[in-house]
Amino acid sequence: MTMPMNQTLLARASAKLGPQASIAVGLLVLAILVAMPLLHLLPADNALHVSAYSLTLVGKILCYCIVALALDLVWGYAGLLSLGHGLFFALGGYAMGMYLMREAAGDGLPAFMSFLAWTELPWYWYGTSNFLWALCLVVLAPGLLALVFGFFAFRSRIKGVYFSIMTQALTFAGMLLFFRNETGFGGNNGFTNFRTILGFDITSAHTRAVLFLATVVLLVASLYLGWRLARSKFGRVLTALRDAENRLMFCGYNPRGYKLFIWVLSAVLCGLAGALYVPQVGIINPSEMSPTNSIEAAVWVALGGRGTLIGPLLGAGLVNGMKSWFTVAFPEYWLFALGFLFIVVTLFLPKGVIGLLRKKGEQ
Amino acid sequence: MPTAVTRILLSLLLLLPLAAHAGDAQDFVAANPAKQASLLERWSAAPEAARLPLLEALQQGRVAADSAKTAFIETAGNYQAAEGEAQPLDTPKKLRLNNRLRGLIATAVASHQLLVDDPVLRLAAAQQLQKSAKPAQLQLLNAQVASETDDAVRDALTLALANLQLVDSDLAVRLAAVRLLGETGDPLARTRLETLLDPAVESDPTVRTAAETSLAQVKRKLLIGELLGQAFSGLSLGSILLLAALGLAITFGLLGVINMAHGEMLMLGAYSTYMVQVLFQRFAPEALALYPLVALPVAFFVTAAIGMALERTVIRHLYGRPLETLLATWGISLILIQLVRVIFGAQNVEVANPYWLSGGIQVLPNLVLPYNRIVIIGFALFVVVLTWLLLNKTRLGLNVRAVTQNRNMAACCGVPTGRVDMLAFGLGSGIAGLGGVALSQIGNVGPDLGQSYIIDSFLVVVLGGVGQLAGSVMAAFGLGIANKILEPQIGAVLGKILILALIILFIQKRPQGLFALKGRVID
Numbered sequence: 001m002t003m004p005m006n007q008t009l010l011a012r013a014s015a016k017l018g019p020q021a022s023i024a025v026g027l028l029v030l031a032i033l034v035a036m037p038l039l040h041l042l043p044a045d046n047a048l049h050v051s052a053y054s055l056t057l058v059g060k061i062l063c064y065c066i067v068a069l070a071l072d073l074v075w076g077y078a079g080l081l082s083l084g085h086g087l088f089f090a091l092g093g094y095a096m097g098m099y100l101m102r103e104a105a106g107d108g109l110p111a112f113m114s115f116l117a118w119t120e121l122p123w124y125w126y127g128t129s130n131f132l133w134a135l136c137l138v139v140l141a142p143g144l145l146a147l148v149f150g151f152f153a154f155r156s157r158i159k160g161v162y163f164s165i166m167t168q169a170l171t172f173a174g175m176l177l178f179f180r181n182e183t184g185f186g187g188n189n190g191f192t193n194f195r196t197i198l199g200f201d202i203t204s205a206h207t208r209a210v211l212f213l214a215t216v217v218l219l220v221a222s223l224y225l226g227w228r229l230a231r232s233k234f235g236r237v238l239t240a241l242r243d244a245e246n247r248l249m250f251c252g253y254n255p256r257g258y259k260l261f262i263w264v265l266s267a268v269l270c271g272l273a274g275a276l277y278v279p280q281v282g283i284i285n286p287s288e289m290s291p292t293n294s295i296e297a298a299v300w301v302a303l304g305g306r307g308t309l310i311g312p313l314l315g316a317g318l319v320n321g322m323k324s325w326f327t328v329a330f331p332e333y334w335l336f337a338l339g340f341l342f343i344v345v346t347l348f349l350p351k352g353v354i355g356l357l358r359k360k361g362e363q
Numbered sequence: 364m365p366t367a368v369t370r371i372l373l374s375l376l377l378l379l380p381l382a383a384h385a386g387d388a389q390d391f392v393a394a395n396p397a398k399q400a401s402l403l404e405r406w407s408a409a410p411e412a413a414r415l416p417l418l419e420a421l422q423q424g425r426v427a428a429d430s431a432k433t434a435f436i437e438t439a440g441n442y443q444a445a446e447g448e449a450q451p452l453d454t455p456k457k458l459r460l461n462n463r464l465r466g467l468i469a470t471a472v473a474s475h476q477l478l479v480d481d482p483v484l485r486l487a488a489a490q491q492l493q494k495s496a497k498p499a500q501l502q503l504l505n506a507q508v509a510s511e512t513d514d515a516v517r518d519a520l521t522l523a524l525a526n527l528q529l530v531d532s533d534l535a536v537r538l539a540a541v542r543l544l545g546e547t548g549d550p551l552a553r554t555r556l557e558t559l560l561d562p563a564v565e566s567d568p569t570v571r572t573a574a575e576t577s578l579a580q581v582k583r584k585l586l587i588g589e590l591l592g593q594a595f596s597g598l599s600l601g602s603i604l605l606l607a608a609l610g611l612a613i614t615f616g617l618l619g620v621i622n623m624a625h626g627e628m629l630m631l632g633a634y635s636t637y638m639v640q641v642l643f644q645r646f647a648p649e650a651l652a653l654y655p656l657v658a659l660p661v662a663f664f665v666t667a668a669i670g671m672a673l674e675r676t677v678i679r680h681l682y683g684r685p686l687e688t689l690l691a692t693w694g695i696s697l698i699l700i701q702l703v704r705v706i707f708g709a710q711n712v713e714v715a716n717p718y719w720l721s722g723g724i725q726v727l728p729n730l731v732l733p734y735n736r737i738v739i740i741g742f743a744l745f746v747v748v749l750t751w752l753l754l755n756k757t758r759l760g761l762n763v764r765a766v767t768q769n770r771n772m773a774a775c776c777g778v779p780t781g782r783v784d785m786l787a788f789g790l791g792s793g794i795a796g797l798g799g800v801a802l803s804q805i806g807n808v809g810p811d812l813g814q815s816y817i818i819d820s821f822l823v824v825v826l827g828g829v830g831q832l833a834g835s836v837m838a839a840f841g842l843g844i845a846n847k848i849l850e851p852q853i854g855a856v857l858g859k860i861l862i863l864a865l866i867i868l869f870i871q872k873r874p875q876g877l878f879a880l881k882g883r884v885i886d
Contacts, residue, residue: 081686149867156871161621161685165821166867172818173863176856291818295693302690335701342694346687347680 632799670792
């Protein structure tokens with residue numbers, strides 16, 4: 001686990017050295033991330049070879065980083081704490097999984113449907129053997145759900161803990177739905193045993209490298225998008241919305257459209273992250289939608305620092321790095337550690353690690 | 364000559380049962396299963412009071428035989444000869460019975476119990492015979508109906524007789540039996556009547572028409588039973604949700620924070636019950652039946668203390684930041700779950716119902732109301748009344764209401780808001796602890812117990828609004844009944860999703876829940 005460690009050290013260094021150094025550090029991290037998949041292509045006996053395990057692990061964490069960034073856009077900037085982002089992530093993953101299952105099944109039905117003795121595909125599987133349509137679904141499924149839910153939620157000005165609970169109930173309902181075999185998404189086993197993507201073997205080094213690079217590109221793109229948003233007038237209005245919604249309304253703004261836009265954007269980003277996660281990890285099942293997963297994403301953001309763009313990435317890297325280490329070294333104590341993390345971060349690190357670094361930088 | 368032979372044969376035949384009668388138990392033990400079955404059928408058709416002990420022993424699996432095939436009845440480890448004074452040659456082996464024999468024994472016991480003096484036993488026997496009477500018992504039942512003195516028993520017996528008369532050769536008897544079956548609400552009557560609709564089974568069209576009418580009657584009665592059953596399970600679920608959500612509503616109203624560790628207070632309450640049960644088993648086994656009553660205060664104080672400690676150490680420092688509180692309490696809940704897992708293990712622990720909470724009342728043939736659920740509905744209402752009294756008739760309640768309505772103003776008037784927060788948090792957690800005691804009596808007790816109730820109880824709070832007990836009560840029972848009515852129609856999962864959608868739509872109309880306090884505060 002080199003990634004999170006590097007990130008902390010680098011971020012700490014950057015805080016001391018000022019903005020120019022931050023850019024330099026960012027470029028360095030980016031260079032490492034681009035180099036990793038290339039090094040994976042080296043023969044296994046080469047000293048610089050990156051194993052498939054590390055590449056998958058880092059790729060997985062990068063997907064989580066995108067989720068954290070998406071959550072930060074709604075929580076850190078617009079003040080809406082979603083406890084249901086796992087649902088959007090899983091929906092994107094399932095959309096991609098549908099394509100991969102069709103690819104693996106060839107002309108027949110996916111294996112789990114044969115077990116259920118189904119003879120034809122349900123209507124919503126129509127066209128999923130087409131990669132482009134699957135990509136559309138990756139965007140449409142989470143996007144439309146977020147649009148409908150957000151429309152009703154923001155229309156009646158649900159906010160604060162009410163909003164959080166409703167999103168949590170939403171992802172819980174989604175999990176129950178996907179656990180059913182009759183829903184047509186493989187029940188509690190979900191999708192697995194993928195073979196090829198666009199005709200390429202999904203386990204080959206080249207495919208892995210390309211998927212990893214695609215994740216890096218998506219991360220950088222969403223970071224850029226977030227940066228542009230945060231600096232725009234739109235971002236200002238969002239921040240104002242978070243801090244004093246009523247005053248903003250008195251100033252003549254209608255917050256509904258702003259909230260809805262950022263909410264749907266965030267859901268779509270999550271869906272894309274999920275779509276990249278599934279082929280890399282090789283499995284998707286309804287437990288991704290469990291409320292526990294979504295609320296864990298909130299602690300990534302809180303640990304890194306809300307309302308910053310780098311913070312969530314840092315938090316996602318740190319927590320998942322810790323998780324990978326703990327679940328191997330002390331599996332029984334991971335939940336204790338995570339629980340304490342929740343408490344410590346909220347009590348002592350209201351601005352997250354980034355806030356801490358900034359404070360140190362100022363001293 | 365033939366007459367002489369016949370006479371001898373007949374006298375022999377008469378002697379045979381006499382010889383056999385010397386030892387019913389002996390006969391039974393010596394026979395093979397097929398013969399045992401025919402013995403039992405014969406006994407059922409002609410009950411004798413003296414045979415009842417043997418049959419009861421058979422039903423309880425206490426009949427044994429030694430190597431010489433002598434029958435013995437076991438009582439608390441001692442073997443006594445079923446007939447005569449024989450001593451066992453070696454340790455007798457218990458008789459093995461298959462399921463068919465067990466069914467026949469139950470029937471035989473029932474038909475023998477028709478002869479006893481206790482009308483309660485006779486009624487139970489008659490009800491058993493409604494299910495399992497055999498055609499051979501027709502005469503017996505006829506005779507019993509004629510001689511029975513107790514009205515309830517006679518009615519039950521008439522019904523049992525009617526079941527047999529459905530295949531009577533006399534048209535009028537069949538017709539009367541079909542009509543009689545229409546009066547019951549018994550699920551078995553439905554299947555019996557349904558077979559009669561087939562012309563191959565019942566050749567007479569008038570009986571078939573009568574069967575159709577009776578069937579419609581039975582179905583209507585069954586439907587009533589089903590609906591009542593759904594309403595009852597809805598009330599039961601509602602009372603559980605109420606116990607889970609009441610404390611949450613108080614703390615949410617007061618502090619504006621959602622306590623994600625609230626479900627774990629339920630879990631800790633259930634584990635306190637388990638601990639009390641274990642202590643009773645070890646130190647006072649004779650008073651074990653009373654353990655739930657002792658568990659109530661124990662669970663209340665344990666969870667209230669934990670709740671107050673949490674308020675003092677964590678939640679206090681997060682005032683004004685509700686979303687952070689939500690995350691911090693989630694962390695607490697993770698720690699509590701893992702702690703219980705480490706201490707008690709990840710498996711469920713066993714909490715047994717005391718005798719006064721097991722069993723149920725049979726209201727209709729297809730509706731049994733379990734005692735534990737009835738008691739819990741009553742208990743939930745009792746807790747609501749207690750909470751209402753506490754909030755409306757005590758100084759603490761006054762303070763809690765004042766802080767809920769306007770924290771700053773209450774502080775200005777000298778209400779010690781910090782103390783009120785702590786006590787109210789303790790109260791909310793304690794109520795959850797009481798809910799845990801109730802839950803331990805109807806479900807599994809494991810570390811994840813609280814997780815399964817937390818989302819539903821949040822929805823109760825969202826729906827009911829805060830600051831008013833009435834809102835929570837209405838929302839809990841409403842959600843419980845809606846859940847149970849939707850469940851058989853569209854399945855449990857789709858029902859839950861539909862309810863969630865309805866709640867989201869409902870909030871469009873009433874963003875503050877069913878019963879909102881009116882106020883003019885705006886940030």
